[in-house]
Amino acid sequence: MTTPLRLESLEALDAIDRHGSFAAAAAALYRVPSAISYTISQLENDLGVAVFDRSGHRAVLTPAGRLLLDEGRRILTATRELGAAARRVADNWEPELRIAVDGLIPPTDLWPAIAAFGAEHPAINVRLTEEVLGGTWEALIDDRVDLAVGVADPPAGAGVRRTAYADVAFAFCCAPHHPLAERTHAVSEDELRSHRAVVVADSARRLSPRDAGLLDGQPRLTVASMASKVAALEHGLGVGHVPRAWVAEALAAGRLVEPPLDRPREAAQTWLLWRSGAPGRALAWFIRRLGGDRDQPMPRASQMRS
Amino acid sequence: MTTPLRLESLEALDAIDRHGSFAAAAAALYRVPSAISYTISQLENDLGVAVFDRSGHRAVLTPAGRLLLDEGRRILTATRELGAAARRVADNWEPELRIAVDGLIPPTDLWPAIAAFGAEHPAINVRLTEEVLGGTWEALIDDRVDLAVGVADPPAGAGVRRTAYADVAFAFCCAPHHPLAERTHAVSEDELRSHRAVVVADSARRLSPRDAGLLDGQPRLTVASMASKVAALEHGLGVGHVPRAWVAEALAAGRLVEPPLDRPREAAQTWLLWRSGAPGRALAWFIRRLGGDRDQPMPRASQMRS
């Protein structure tokens, strides 16, 4: 139940190794050599283990001493880091900020912000997850993430705040060797229904999954992520709407083409969402960086579009 | 340079959380409540952070306090474990024992010994690697492992001790659909030369690789491990000698067959090897368990069979 080791002993051990002698360590720690001697013999007493071999003239580490030095340094580092982390928490900085990016947004969109944050606050971890449709919202309200980026039609819900994020424009794509690729006049909804659609599965675990604007009766290929959807489209496995940012390069390179559509899909307004209540400073940093200042409360359910 | 945290503070924090109140923690630590109060306020002073919220009647952890408690417990555990590990090292127990098993020996051969060791000494790590031919020896003399198991023809070398390990009998195998499978009369060396041999690559990184008793001019398929060799033989990719223990099951199940051979390969004597010098107690444990007491010095080079 009692700690058989004092941090000061490890600190002395570290200083001795770092400076080469008891005397030099004493100087470095603003203490007198006998105090270091005392601290080390106290360590040896606590442990019942010889840390230095004093048979020669200069004290030299025993194998056990070596282990204490090496592992002890890890403990010292962890301890200092813990102190610093506690101070950050008290200062309202989260130890880790968890962000979910919706499949609508290419994760690369966030890299500049994350890089900038990392440069400013190297000690705060950022955990990025990718979610789809309802999964993004669910991750937020289940407290699995602190910030949701790029949610298209946030359901009504108390306790969530939001600010506008990007407008996402869609491209209707298929592979160049797909039957629809040669079309010069617009494709009707009826005609579309006979071609397999590639859709991304809702990543919600708990809430009922939502459809992503699908025409009924259309055959589907369901994949797990937007990246897989793009790959499936490129391989000619079907057709589908994809955020333009995901496929700009593939369209330019000719790996995908855009058949004209009778009723093109409208751009979607997407949002930045976070739970209301006092946000931590890391969260505030990201909200400000990604969303600017246009924070607004979630509308009541009656005001939501379905 | 100075540690802004005392282990006793973390211990007090842990006791408070564990027992529910300052008073109960004091009792558990055989101290008086005011001493606990003192220790905690010292922690708060060191850190400049409130650990408990005293606005209510009972003190309750702040978020920073929660972090200190959770992470502090890890530090306490690591510290205690370090003390114990140092004591073991001083007592000549290695913190980790590294064992190389030669490809001749199925790794499962060692599991009973490793399981027994783990039960006796749960705190000592065992690292098992698999090597082939010269690689096993090399791992030992390069100090990448402490013990080599199942080496067939150890080269002469100072500074290595040995004791006999298993005799390994070989089976000459091929797949049932291989041309040699139907043979009823013995296969000559000449004839053998026209069939592809599956051989295991020597895992030595530095020393010149050794051949594994191969007939010159025979086409080869070289694989990385005995397990791959068995798999290759089962798929009919060639023929080869395999330690009987590796293929007993495949032979019984008919996935491999044994064509009769003109000159069957003799069983090989294998050895347990370790560097001479005072062995740690974990090493001694394994030597005793795997090799019994028949430890004998390595013969001089002139006495070695090539």
Next chain:
DNA sequence: ATACTCGTTCAAACTTTTCGAACGCCTGAA
């Protein structure tokens, strides 16, 4: 109301750590 528990504060008793001086040992230069 009352009795109880909680956590804090304070001065006094106590324990631990640091200091400085003295010592013995070894190394390297003269």
Next chain:
DNA sequence: TTCAGGCGTTCGAAAAGTTTGAACGAGTAT
């Protein structure tokens, strides 16, 4: 070889830090 200088230990005295017990105010359960 001697000798100067550095190393690490020991010891008593001084300083610093911790623990104690009593007193207190504040909340809770009866």
